[in-house]
Amino acid sequence: MRTPIIAGNWKMFKTVAEATAFIQEVKGKAEVDGVESVICAPYTSLPALVQAVKGTTLKVGAQNLHWEDSGAFTGEISGAMLKDLGVDYVIIGHSERRAYFAETDENVNKKVHAAFKHGLLPIVCVGESLEEREAGKTKDVCRVQTEAALQGLSAEQAAQVVVAYEPIWAIGTGKTSTAQDAADVIGYIRERISAVFGGEVAGKVRIQYGGSVKPNNIREFMQKEDIDGALVGGASLEPASYVQLVEGAR
Numbered sequence: 001m002r003t004p005i006i007a008g009n010w011k012m013f014k015t016v017a018e019a020t021a022f023i024q025e026v027k028g029k030a031e032v033d034g035v036e037s038v039i040c041a042p043y044t045s046l047p048a049l050v051q052a053v054k055g056t057t058l059k060v061g062a063q064n065l066h067w068e069d070s071g072a073f074t075g076e077i078s079g080a081m082l083k084d085l086g087v088d089y090v091i092i093g094h095s096e097r098r099a100y101f102a103e104t105d106e107n108v109n110k111k112v113h114a115a116f117k118h119g120l121l122p123i124v125c126v127g128e129s130l131e132e133r134e135a136g137k138t139k140d141v142c143r144v145q146t147e148a149a150l151q152g153l154s155a156e157q158a159a160q161v162v163v164a165y166e167p168i169w170a171i172g173t174g175k176t177s178t179a180q181d182a183a184d185v186i187g188y189i190r191e192r193i194s195a196v197f198g199g200e201v202a203g204k205v206r207i208q209y210g211g212s213v214k215p216n217n218i219r220e221f222m223q224k225e226d227i228d229g230a231l232v233g234g235a236s237l238e239p240a241s242y243v244q245l246v247e248g249a250r
């Protein structure tokens with residue numbers, strides 16, 4: 001039995017004051033038995049969020065990390081630094097990082113290892129572009145990205161990874177995969193994880209859908225057995241909407 005996980009990816013939104021006000025609003029309401037609820041915020045808000053969620057079941061995540069512990073990497077943040085703050089999760093390989101910041105499969109893999117080294121749980125994003133989908137390459141792209149991201153992990157580590165299947169054409173566009181289509185791709189990703197790490201590990205890995213998930217469609221996705229939650233951008237920014245997403249994952 002996998003615990004569903006709703007993760008809000010705030011991307012580059014919210015000041016510290018806005019972030020803490022959000023937690024005051026959702027405290028209690030976005031804490032639903034049997035659903036894990038994680039807010040992935042910009043670095044600047046992380047210390048305040050870690051304080052604000054104390055005494056709640058809400059968790060905090062970052063949106064990126066560097067694979068080295070320290071060094072001359074201007075503008076970067078390490079896993080050691082995130083752990084020091086008390087962060088639980090870290091998004092790795094989001095399509096916006098891959099597209100705008102030259103994130104490669106190799107770097108994603110190094111970041112996944114760095115996350116585990118520092119006791120952070122990775123939310124690894126995979127997904128195809130519209131062009132790749134139209135060329136019939138969806139499953140191939142997801143297989144290559146997933147296998148590369150998880151390469152070299154122990155079975156114990158692999159079982160703790162959260163994968164987010166996010167078709168790029170569905171992100172922030174209001175277009176979604178159908179629930180059935182998302183479940184098919186997610187089922188395939190699970191098969192590939194099983195081929196590499198075995199069925200027991202694959203049965204434990206949580207795989208989310210992401211891409212224009214809203215309060216009015218979350219339940220459709222959650223009805224699919226293989227879909228274990230959602231990685232949500234826009235609809236995670238408003239407290240009432242976020243609460244409905246967590247409730248919809250019950």
Ligand SMILES: O=C[C@H](O)COP(=O)(O)O
Pocket residue numbers: 009094166170171172173174210211212213231232233234235
């Ligand atoms: O990380 C979240 C995804 O990029 C989805 O964003 P969206 O819910 O705004 O489409």
